[in-house]
Amino acid sequence: MQTEVVTTKSEGAVPGNGLDRENYINAKHGIWSWLLTTDHKRIAILYLITITLMFFLGGAFAAGVRLELMTPKGDLVDSDAYNKLFTMHGIVMVFFFLIPSIPAVLGNFLIPIMIGAKDLAFPKINLLSWYIYMAGAAFFMVATLFGGVETGWTFYTPYSTAFSHTNVILAAVGIFISGFSSILTGLNFIVTIHKMRAPGLTWFRMPLFVWAHYATSLIQILGTPVVAVTILMVAVERLLKLGLFDPALGGDPILFQHLFWFYSHPAVYIMILPGMGVMSELITAFTRKRVFGYEFIAISSLAIAVVGFLVWGHHMFVSGQSTYAGMVFSALSFLVAIPSAVKVFNWSATLYKGSVSWESPMMYAIGFIGLFTIGGLTGLFLAAMGLDIHMHDTYFVVAHFHYIMVGGAIFAYLGGIHFWWPKITGRMYPEYWARVAAVLVFAGFNLTFFPQFVVGYLGMPRRYHAYPDEFQVLNVMSTAGASLLGIAYLIPMLYLTWSLFAGKKAPANPWGAKGLEWTIQSPPTTFNFDHQPVVTEEAYAYAESHDTSHDPAAPPAQAHA
Amino acid sequence: MTETAAVPAENHDSHEDHAHPHVVPVRTYILVFLALMFGTAITVGASYVDFGHSYLNNIVALAIAFSKAALVVLFFMHVKYSSKLTQLAVGSGFAFLVILFFFVFADYLTRGWLGTPGS
Numbered sequence: 001m002q003t004e005v006v007t008t009k010s011e012g013a014v015p016g017n018g019l020d021r022e023n024y025i026n027a028k029h030g031i032w033s034w035l036l037t038t039d040h041k042r043i044a045i046l047y048l049i050t051i052t053l054m055f056f057l058g059g060a061f062a063a064g065v066r067l068e069l070m071t072p073k074g075d076l077v078d079s080d081a082y083n084k085l086f087t088m089h090g091i092v093m094v095f096f097f098l099i100p101s102i103p104a105v106l107g108n109f110l111i112p113i114m115i116g117a118k119d120l121a122f123p124k125i126n127l128l129s130w131y132i133y134m135a136g137a138a139f140f141m142v143a144t145l146f147g148g149v150e151t152g153w154t155f156y157t158p159y160s161t162a163f164s165h166t167n168v169i170l171a172a173v174g175i176f177i178s179g180f181s182s183i184l185t186g187l188n189f190i191v192t193i194h195k196m197r198a199p200g201l202t203w204f205r206m207p208l209f210v211w212a213h214y215a216t217s218l219i220q221i222l223g224t225p226v227v228a229v230t231i232l233m234v235a236v237e238r239l240l241k242l243g244l245f246d247p248a249l250g251g252d253p254i255l256f257q258h259l260f261w262f263y264s265h266p267a268v269y270i271m272i273l274p275g276m277g278v279m280s281e282l283i284t285a286f287t288r289k290r291v292f293g294y295e296f297i298a299i300s301s302l303a304i305a306v307v308g309f310l311v312w313g314h315h316m317f318v319s320g321q322s323t324y325a326g327m328v329f330s331a332l333s334f335l336v337a338i339p340s341a342v343k344v345f346n347w348s349a350t351l352y353k354g355s356v357s358w359e360s361p362m363m364y365a366i367g368f369i370g371l372f373t374i375g376g377l378t379g380l381f382l383a384a385m386g387l388d389i390h391m392h393d394t395y396f397v398v399a400h401f402h403y404i405m406v407g408g409a410i411f412a413y414l415g416g417i418h419f420w421w422p423k424i425t426g427r428m429y430p431e432y433w434a435r436v437a438a439v440l441v442f443a444g445f446n447l448t449f450f451p452q453f454v455v456g457y458l459g460m461p462r463r464y465h466a467y468p469d470e471f472q473v474l475n476v477m478s479t480a481g482a483s484l485l486g487i488a489y490l491i492p493m494l495y496l497t498w499s500l501f502a503g504k505k506a507p508a509n510p511w512g513a514k515g516l517e518w519t520i521q522s523p524p525t526t527f528n529f530d531h532q533p534v535v536t537e538e539a540y541a542y543a544e545s546h547d548t549s550h551d552p553a554a555p556p557a558q559a560h561a
Numbered sequence: 562m563t564e565t566a567a568v569p570a571e572n573h574d575s576h577e578d579h580a581h582p583h584v585v586p587v588r589t590y591i592l593v594f595l596a597l598m599f600g601t602a603i604t605v606g607a608s609y610v611d612f613g614h615s616y617l618n619n620i621v622a623l624a625i626a627f628s629k630a631a632l633v634v635l636f637f638m639h640v641k642y643s644s645k646l647t648q649l650a651v652g653s654g655f656a657f658l659v660i661l662f663f664f665v666f667a668d669y670l671t672r673g674w675l676g677t678p679g680s
Contacts, residue, residue: 194646222657258665309660313668323675325668 016508018521019426020382027526039526041424044109046130051097051105052493054137058092059486061085066448066482074466076452082465083150085486090153095175096137099267102274103220104133106416107213109424111189113517114207116198116535118527121191122166129184131489143170152463154264155257155429156318157245169238172231179231180508182270185471186220189213198516200535204494207539208297212277215301216482219266219273219308227263230256241360254319261312269308269403272372273301275412276343279365282415283347284540285513287354293346293539300339307336317388321394326385333383340376359511360434364415367442371407375400378453393463396456406445414441414492421496422506429499433491440488447481514540583642593636600629 019026024041034042063086068076068156077085108126112119120126143149149171151160160168179234195212197206233244234256245256284291291297313321347369356362378400382388391397424426451474456462460471467475509518516533517524604625612618635641640651 218653222654225617226661254668255665258668259661262661309657310664313664316668320672322668322672323672324671325664329664 007469014505014507016521017426017505018523018525021521022064022525023521023523024526025425025426025523036127038119038127040112040120040123040126041109041524041526043126043130044105045424047100047104047108047133050134050137051100054092054096055489058089058097059489061089061092062482062485065089066479068465069467070479072467072469072472072475077465079465080150083152083463084148086463087150088144088151091140091149091171091175093405094153094267094271095178096133096140097235098271098405099182099414100185100279101269101271101409102416103189103213103216104129104181106209106278106413106420107189107216107274107483108185110420110517111192111210111213112196113520113528114210114515115193115196115201116516116529116533117196118529120188121195122188125184126188129181129188132184132382133181135175136176136181137528138174139177140171140174143167143174146170147394148330154260155234155256156260157234157237157251157253158247162232162246169235172235176228176231179228181191182220183224185387186224189217190221193217198533204295204298205535205538206298207277208275208280208291208294208301209277211298212273212280215305216270216273216277218302218305219270219319223263223266223270223309226259227267230259230263233259237558248483254321255315255319257316257319258312261315262309264349265312265315266308268401268404269304272412273304275368275409275416276301278412278416278419279343279347279368281513281515282361282365282419283350284542285419285511286359286365287356288349288512288542289350289354289540290543291346291536292349292352293342294539297346300342303339304336307332307339311336311383314383314388317385318392323385325353330383330385334380337376337380340372344376358435360431360438361415361419361511363435363442364411364418364465365440367412367438368411368415371403371411371445375403375407378403391456392463394456395452395460395462398462399452399456402449402452406449411441414438417496418492419511420517421499422510423517423522423524425500426506426521427499427507428510429492429503430495433495436494437488437491440484440491442482444483444485444488448478448485449481451475451477451481479504510552516544583639585636585639585642589636593632596632597629600625600632 024039026036036044037043037046065082066079068074068082068085070076074082108120128282146167147163149166149168151164151166151168155168155172192207193210236242237244237251241249243250243251245253247253280291280297311329311333314327314333317326317330345547347365378396380392382397382400418429418434455471455474455478458471460467505520508520508522510522511518516529516535519533520528520530587679604622605616607621607625612621634651640648
């Protein structure tokens with residue numbers, strides 16, 4: 001059984017294409033074969049479909065926000081409806097799209113394959129996590145249908161517990177439930193990575209994608225229970241009038257912010273760390289080069305996960321938190337920039353003297369480096385206590401975290417979806433349209449969010465539906481950018497769906513990339529590997545072999561059906 | 562680390578942890594149970610004693626509660642007999658709880674150090 005799988009299979013019309021053979025998609029048929037599956041790849045597809053729906057729902061709420069902000073007067077919706085729009089946008093995008101996005105789709109699909117296993121450690125728990133996610137989403141959708149919630153995605157007390165008359169508890173229960181889905185995914189990944197690596201796959205031979213997910217899983221397990229407890233405390237205070245956060249009942253509203261951000265700041269890293277993992281795969285594959293400073297990138301993921309737990313107070317500089325605590329949180333927030341910068345510099349150094357090619361996943365990856373750097377450095381502005389007094393709760397903050405979450409996480413997600421689409425579906429997408437979409441996403445994104453840095457610095461607060469006339473030009477630019485971005489998101493939706501039916505058949509390794517997932521057929525069989533793979537080389541060993549599989553002109557790349 | 566390198570992945574799942582379960586004598590469980598009951602009793606008793614400051618009462622009550630929780634985790638949840646990896650996982654949970662408490666108190670205990678501007 002100890003067969004080393006390093007070469008591409010070459011039977012059939014397209015080498016390594018499994019669409020005409022048994023694969024995980026055609027192995028079983030019928031709706032129940034999907035809804036009761038324990039195959040990590042099928043569960044990844046279930047997640048892909050549901051989070052895509054959530055993404056467009058969250059996008060619709062964002063469209064409402066941007067349309068309202070086209071004019072200075074609050075004329076499209078009233079202030080209550082506007083409050084609901086930005087709240088629902090935030091909740092859907094954070095809890096139901098970004099947090100599960102890369103881990104539950106790409107992580108689920110790829111981690112067992114990347115470490116040479118046939119599934120995750122707990123396949124049934126993996127399926128359970130999807131059902132829990134769906135249950136949480138169902139509660140949230142009921143809250144939406146009954147009129148939504150308008151507390152902001154942060155549910156700050158005392159507003160959420162004492163004043164809001166909207167569906168706070170229903171929405172909170174939805175988030176509480178979906179949190180357990182996140183915990184179970186993290187648990188599954190940690191056990192799988194510890195226990196199921198293929199022979200020869202030592203920790204420092206693992207793909208950096210796996211390292212990033214390991215760090216993410218730590219945060220999911222250690223942080224998510226805290227936000228679950230916090231949300232429960234909000235519900236208890238609303239229902240039973242127990243004095244936890246409400247000063248009138250003897251509670252402390254700032255305690256809520258401590259507990260909330262203890263999870264929700266690291267949650268930012270739940271969103272961006274898997275994206276960083278995707279980045280390391282994309283950059284190496286399209287520079288055909290060993291990654292620069294492998295160990296530093298691997299350890300920096302863990303450093304981000306740990307130090308990311310020590311910085312939450314930077315959300316609370318103007319809340320009434322102690323100035324002394326603020327100083328500590330400010331200093332620690334500057335520290336977390338170090339491992340983030342380690343990654344950016346190492347990706348950049350990997351590009352140096354690499355054979356860089358510009359396929360669409362690489363375009364997203366290059367976009368990520370620049371946008372994440374802007375998002376990260378503006379985070380340092382906000383982590384400086386004095387400057388934060390000026391910029392707190394302005395559009396500068398909105399622009400900053402969208403550069404991380406859209407410019408970072410969603411760019412990485414789209415890059416990853418394109419990169420592994422041939423592996424997931426066995427089909428190639430049209431590269432021309434993918435490049436068009438990548439350019440439009442980049443342009444639309446910057447047109448949307450760069451003006452928000454300016455308008456925020458000039459003093460426009462977030463969460464208001466009316467604003468002074470002099471801010472209109474920048475807001476119109478932002479709305480125009482959001483329209484472009486919306487169209488740019490629809491293009492991949494269309495051509496990826498089209499490719500399922502009419503795309504060229506994908507070979508096992510269309511990019512000439514390294515990694516165990518590229519050694520098996522596209523799409524893989526149910527148990528991934530015909531033989532137990534044995535790993536004999538480090539990750540990204542592009543320099544070790546100069547065979548034809550790395551040459552874009554060689555058969556695996558051009559042999560389409 | 563190369564802990565799994567020599568073992569085929571397909572047979573290398575969580576079963577090995579359960580292959581030789583540690584058998585704990587019934588006597589140990591009874592002793593731990595009695596210790597927990599004793600802890601409950603002195604928690605109730607201590608609540609009637611005034612230690613001088615209210616925070617001292619809190620510290621005593623929490624110390625008893627923490628000791629009881631430690632007994633449950635170590636004996637009833639078998640962490641005392643588990644692998645180093647399991648102990649590390651349990652320990653890291655507590656380490657992060659300490660982080661949460663430490664920084665929350667870093668705020669609460671220093672909030673009064675600076676006067677409120679204008680007052």
